[in-house]
Amino acid sequence: QNSVAVGTPATNADDSSNKKERDPISQQELVYAASSFAAVFRPVCLTMILAALAVHYVNTEQTREAGEKALARSYQVFDISEEQSAATSIGLGLINSLIIVSGIGMMTFVLVLLYKYRCMKCLIGYMVFASTALLGFLGSQMFMVAIQKYRIPLDWLTFVFVMYNFAITGVIAVFYQKGVPTYVNQGYLVLTSVIVAWQLSYFNEWMSWTLLIALALYDLCAVLTPCGPLKALVKEMSKENAPSMPGLLYEAGLPDNAVRPGRPSADAEDHNSNDENENRRRTSQNSGAEAASSGESETVVERPSGVAPISGAKKDGRSQLNVGRFKPKGRTQGNCPESSRVEIAPKTPQLDPENPRHAESDATMLPLAIAKVYKLPLVFPSSAEKIDTSTPKAYLNQDFDAADLRSKVKVMLPRRGGRIETVISKGKENYVVYNKDGELKRTLLVDKRGKVMEVVSGGEDDEEIDNNIKLGLGDFIFYSVLVSKATERGFAPFVACFLCILQGLGGTLVLLAVYHKALPALPSSIFLSVAMFVLAVFVITPWIEDMWTAGPYYV
Helix, strand or coil, X not given: CCCCCCCXXXXXXXXXXXXXXXXXXXXXXXXXXXXXXXXXXXXXXXXXXXXXXXXXXXXXXXXHHHHHHHHHHHHCCCCCCCCCCHHHHHHHHHHHHHHHHHHHXXXXXXXXXXXXXXXXXXXXXXXXXXXXXXXXXXXXHHHHHHHHHHCCCCCHHHHHHHHHHHHHHHHHHHHHCCCCCHHHHHHHHHHHHHHHHHHHCCCCHHHHHHHHHHHHHHHHHHHHCCCCHHHHHHHHHCCCCCCCCCCCEEEEECCCCCCCCCCCCHHHHHHHHHHHHHHHHHHHHHHHHHHHHCCCCCEEEECCCCCCCCCEEEECCEEEEECEEECCCCCCCXXXXXXXXXXXXXXXXXXXXXXXXXXXXHEEEEEHHHHHHCCCCECCCCCCCCCCCCCCCHHHHCCCCHHHHHCEEEEECCCCCCEEEEEEECCEEEEEEECCCCCEEEEEEECCCCCEEEECCCHHHHCCCCCEEEEEHHHHHHHHHHHHHHHCCCHHHHHHHHHHHHHHHHHHHHHHHHHCCCCCCHHHHHHHXXXXXXXXXXXXXXXXXXXXXXXXXXX
């Protein structure tokens, strides 16, 4: 994304680029990276710790042997045994990993095609079925091992009832989400990662590490290469009106001060808005004095800082009407300036609605709600029986329901004043307001409640502000698998891999804040962890054992 504002001279752009070269990372990027790391720190740590505890405590020698044989029969083309040399085991593990990753890549391409052509029923149906099987079948298998190992008294009926409700509730929390608290949704995503990591930990040790390295390389290619399936999926999901993909991403909210780099912060926007408010207020006061001296009225619309319904209040002989703000998901026609007040009709003479010349040249069809905002006189009596047609502006003193406010009436616009035009954007009618000089001032729409809302547009504000950080569920799973396999070699490898994963994730989030595009979260963490795992197993752990056997040391 380009951080230079539209309409900025080239010299400013060059200065900005030179400044960016001098300052590799800005304060906004640093705050965004730190806030993103803080948002995903707890769920990632919780998932890895729970997975490590599950692999260590919810297993027996019999279940490990049975699980390793089951995964070898299902996923491995070439068997890896302890009698083989290290080089042979690594080679066979790489071949098996290449086959598995190729299958994952093909399935990802199929998912991208289904999403691209909006086969959402097939896609969501498959994901719901897979999640139900995962939570119900694999979850039951994991809990059954815990029940048998710790001899928990539980009958079959209760066990089936609990697991059935556990699976169904999880599917609803992950995919339906309506009315489900956020922590329930996030909790089920964490549990899903723990269950899958517990199942994948049954892979042979050589097979596990080669598979993790292959997955890191695949993630690097799939996200960054032009033909990568994950890059294509991210591109499709970022398109306008693209449907959401529940169940694949873990979303965590960021604080208000952590604004995505390239988008103006709320504090800066409020500061600019306050400055413009003061300037507009002075301009409005001056123009109001001129209008009063000429014996003509003035219509002013005030925009508040947040969403607010229309409320009329008379002050100094003017009608001040609040217009709410509406941020659409897509791009709309016209740009709305960030002024607090818009002078639509500086001169509103008394117009005769029966005058044919007025009716032909200055009349237009507008919703009653907008006509009421700008106090526009009616031209012809409306078909609605509730409207008082005794005088052109008699309806201003009436109260209407939502249906009446959305209905269209023929109104008279001031001949030398502003204009309101109707445009169609995404199948909806918007009303573009121009001042007397033909300058676009704002875009309005009428919602279902009959309230007039302003369409806030221009650059990145066209899109609904999404202040969330998203991390793929696969990253949670393979982080947990790595830590679980490291746990089998002792506490030192566990701590080393745990810290390296967090370090790699933090570095990736910093790069995400700097480059402003989707980046793979697996490679840096996995490569660092594999290197530290080898160092911990062959250097740190023997050194700790030698220090322990040599005798106590006092500092």
